[in-house]
Amino acid sequence: DAGVIQSPRHEVTEMGQEVTLRCKPISGHDYLFWYRQTMMRGLELLIYFNNNVPIDDSGMPEDRFSAKMPNASFSTLKIQPSEPRDSAVYFCASSIRTGADTEAFFGQGTRLTVV
Amino acid sequence: SQQGEEDPQALSIQEGENATMNCSYKTSINNLQWYRQNSGRGLVHLILIRSNEREKHSGRLRVTLDTSKKSSSLLITASRAADTASYFCATDGATGANSKLTFGKGITLSVRP
Numbered sequence: 684d685a686g687v688i689q690s691p692r693h694e695v696t697e698m699g700q701e702v703t704l705r706c707k708p709i710s711g712h713d714y715l716f717w718y719r720q721t722m723m724r725g726l727e728l729l730i731y732f733n734n735n736v737p738i739d740d741s742g743m744p745e746d747r748f749s750a751k752m753p754n755a756s757f758s759t760l761k762i763q764p765s766e767p768r769d770s771a772v773y774f775c776a777s778s779i780r781t782g783a784d785t786e787a788f789f790g791q792g793t794r795l796t797v798v
Numbered sequence: 799s800q801q802g803e804e805d806p807q808a809l810s811i812q813e814g815e816n817a818t819m820n821c822s823y824k825t826s827i828n829n830l831q832w833y834r835q836n837s838g839r840g841l842v843h844l845i846l847i848r849s850n851e852r853e854k855h856s857g858r859l860r861v862t863l864d865t866s867k868k869s870s871s872l873l874i875t876a877s878r879a880a881d882t883a884s885y886f887c888a889t890d891g892a893t894g895a896n897s898k899l900t901f902g903k904g905i906t907l908s909v910r911p
Contacts, residue, residue: 687840716899718901725901725903725904726841726886726903726904728898728899731898774840774841776840781890781898784829784846785846786843787841787843787888788843789840789842790840791839791840792839792840
């Protein structure tokens with residue numbers, strides 16, 4: 684397996700534009716996580732899915748953020764409209780189970796810059 | 799808010815020396831994991847230690863867990879320049895099947911050749 688695949692690797696967009704980040708989890712992993720990493724706040728869990736169903740979205744910062752998982756092999760994180768404070772590295776991860784009971788596999792991340 | 803807090807925030811050592819990194823957490827846990835992140839890359843799992851374990855080894859890595867003190871340490875022996883990276887501890891709250899893995903802010907380790 685190629686691991687967790689995220690696209691794009693880098694995204695530069697203007698404030699107010701819509702941004703869509705994409706993730707393909709490892710086949711057979713029932714859990715998918717979206718994290719955001721910044722220097723100030725570290726690695727924050729935004730939302731996670733179990734079998735394509737959102738389980739906990741309490742980390743989503745505000746209504747401008749939305750995430751979907753239409754099938755087991757694809758998820759998107761959308762920001763609309765984007766703001767400069769959304770600039771961060773966004774990671775997708777997948778695992779067989781949730782919690783600290785099992786290893787999470789991370790993608791390479793998408794570095795988002797909103798100008 | 800982060801469940802785990804790593805200490806120190808940054809560590810610089812000479813190649814060949816041992817590196818010790820600490821993690822403290824607030825609430826009871828089921829398990830604790832350590833991850834490594836190279837610059838510009840995603841996190842990579844290093845080791846998992848369960849709440850009923852006190853010590854675990856993997857190659858040059860040694861992890862300890864003290865649940866009474868709510869703390870863990872990661873020791874890298876005979877460090878190499880390639881060990882230069884950020885290291886994170888990750889924990890879950892012992893709250894059931896849908897507990898979440900949450901990360902500390904990480905420790906930046908620099909190993910000088």
